[in-house]
Amino acid sequence: MSTFAVILPAAGQSRRFHDKAYKKPFAPLANRAVWLHSAERFMNRADVKQVIVCISAEDRDFFNLKFGANIAILGVQVVEGGDHRSDSVQRALERVKNDIEFVAVHDAARPCIADPWIDSVFEAAQRDGAAILAAPVQSTLKRADQKKHITETVSRDLLWEAQTPQVFRRDWLIEAYAKRGRDAVTDDAQLIERLGRAVTIVPCSPLNIKITTRDDLKLAEQVLKVLPKPKLEGRFDNPFASDDLWR
Numbered sequence: 532m533s534t535f536a537v538i539l540p541a542a543g544q545s546r547r548f549h550d551k552a553y554k555k556p557f558a559p560l561a562n563r564a565v566w567l568h569s570a571e572r573f574m575n576r577a578d579v580k581q582v583i584v585c586i587s588a589e590d591r592d593f594f595n596l597k598f599g600a601n602i603a604i605l606g607v608q609v610v611e612g613g614d615h616r617s618d619s620v621q622r623a624l625e626r627v628k629n630d631i632e633f634v635a636v637h638d639a640a641r642p643c644i645a646d647p648w649i650d651s652v653f654e655a656a657q658r659d660g661a662a663i664l665a666a667p668v669q670s671t672l673k674r675a676d677q678k679k680h681i682t683e684t685v686s687r688d689l690l691w692e693a694q695t696p697q698v699f700r701r702d703w704l705i706e707a708y709a710k711r712g713r714d715a716v717t718d719d720a721q722l723i724e725r726l727g728r729a730v731t732i733v734p735c736s737p738l739n740i741k742i743t744t745r746d747d748l749k750l751a752e753q754v755l756k757v758l759p760k761p762k763l764e765g766r767f768d769n770p771f772a773s774d775d776l777w778r
Contacts, residue, residue, distance in 0.1 A: 533657050536581040536631040537573045537696070538623040541566050541639035542590075542612025554590065555742045556639040557597065561755050565742055567601060568642030568755070572649065573635070574605055581628055584639060585612035585619035615715035617722075621708045627701060633657065634704050636719050637696040640742040643754045649696060652733045656698035661723050663698070664735035665691035691732055693718055694739050703728060 541556035553559075556566040566584065573579045586594050588611045595602075602609060610626055612619025620636055627634055633656055637644065648664055655662035672685040697719050699707075707722035716722055720730045738754050740747060 532578050533632045533653075534580045534630065535576075535578050535633045535635055535653065535698070536583065536627045536701070537570075537579055537635045537637060538620055538627075539566060539569055539582065539584040539637055539639040540612065540616050540619045540623075542585045542587040542619045543616065543640075557590075557594070558742070558745075558748060560642060560742075560748055561752050564598065565642045565748075565751075566639040567598075569637055569639050569644060570605060570607060572644050572646065573637070574607075575646075576649070578653070579635075581608065581631060582606075583608045583610060583623040583626055585610050585623050587612055617708075617711065617714070617716050617719075620719060621711070624704060624708060631701055633698055634701050635696040635698040638741050641695055641739060642742065643738055643740055643751055643758060644696070645739075645758045647759070648733075648735050648739060651735075652696055652698050655731045655733050656700070659729065659731045660703060661697075661699045661720070661728055662731040662733050663718075663720050664694040664696060664739060665732045666694060666735055666737045666739070668692055669737070692737075693720065694735055694741075699723055 543554070557564050560568060570582055570584065573582055582605070584607055586609060591611065594609070608626060610623050613622060624634065635653070652662050652664050668687040668690040670687070672687055672690070673681045674683045674685055675681050699719065703723060703726065704719065707719070707726055710725070711722055723730050738758070740751060740754065742748060742751060
């Protein structure tokens with residue numbers, strides 16, 4: 532059985548979330564924080580040997596106070612991220628154990644991931660070396676100028692919306708980050724592509740949503756109701772208080 536490490540970036544500023552009490556990975560969703568929904572899906576797997584969450588240095592005290600017990604129970608490692616998402620992933624990658632074969636990067640703010648989707652992308656990565664979940668683009672796409680006037684209609688044929696997890700051979704991802712330079716790329720697959728290596732798309736559902744605004748929490752709560760439940764759900768609730776008491 533191949534071994535996997537999972538990196539959960541949660542060091543962003545959540546500028547579009549507009550919540551004075553929480554950044555989006557730490558917001559309450561169905562009685563637990565968003566990032567815990569993501570982490571628990573991977574902690575339940577026998578092939579996942581390491582989970583690393585990246586947080587901002589400014590969130591360290593809050594995170595330790597709010598989630599210290601959860602971290603102790605889960606055995607998750609915590610690292611401080613950088614200015615950009617790619618900086619955070621690179622810092623976490625430096626902490627991945629040497630005997631790990633594959634690294635999965637999953638948005639901490641993408642809590643509606645289901646076990647069958649993880650199975651599929653893990654299997655594809657083991658077969659091809661690099662794989663990501665993605666959903667086919669369904670809507671009509673328009674390109675506009677700076678005045679927001681439409682300049683063309685873009686064909687959606689062969690277009691996909693990238694999701695996470697994105698899973699790579701550990702040595703490929705290390706090489707990709709070593710050659711990154713100072714570019715702040717939007718996802719890790721982009722760096723693998725630059726190496727000239729093929730990245731396999733594993734079709735996934737649009738229900739694998741990423742939390743960006745507070746309205747997304749309402750949608751995510753409904754999505755969680757229809758997804759298969761994780762085997763150990765309920766074991767890692769905050770032992771001290773419900774999230775509502777933190778507002």
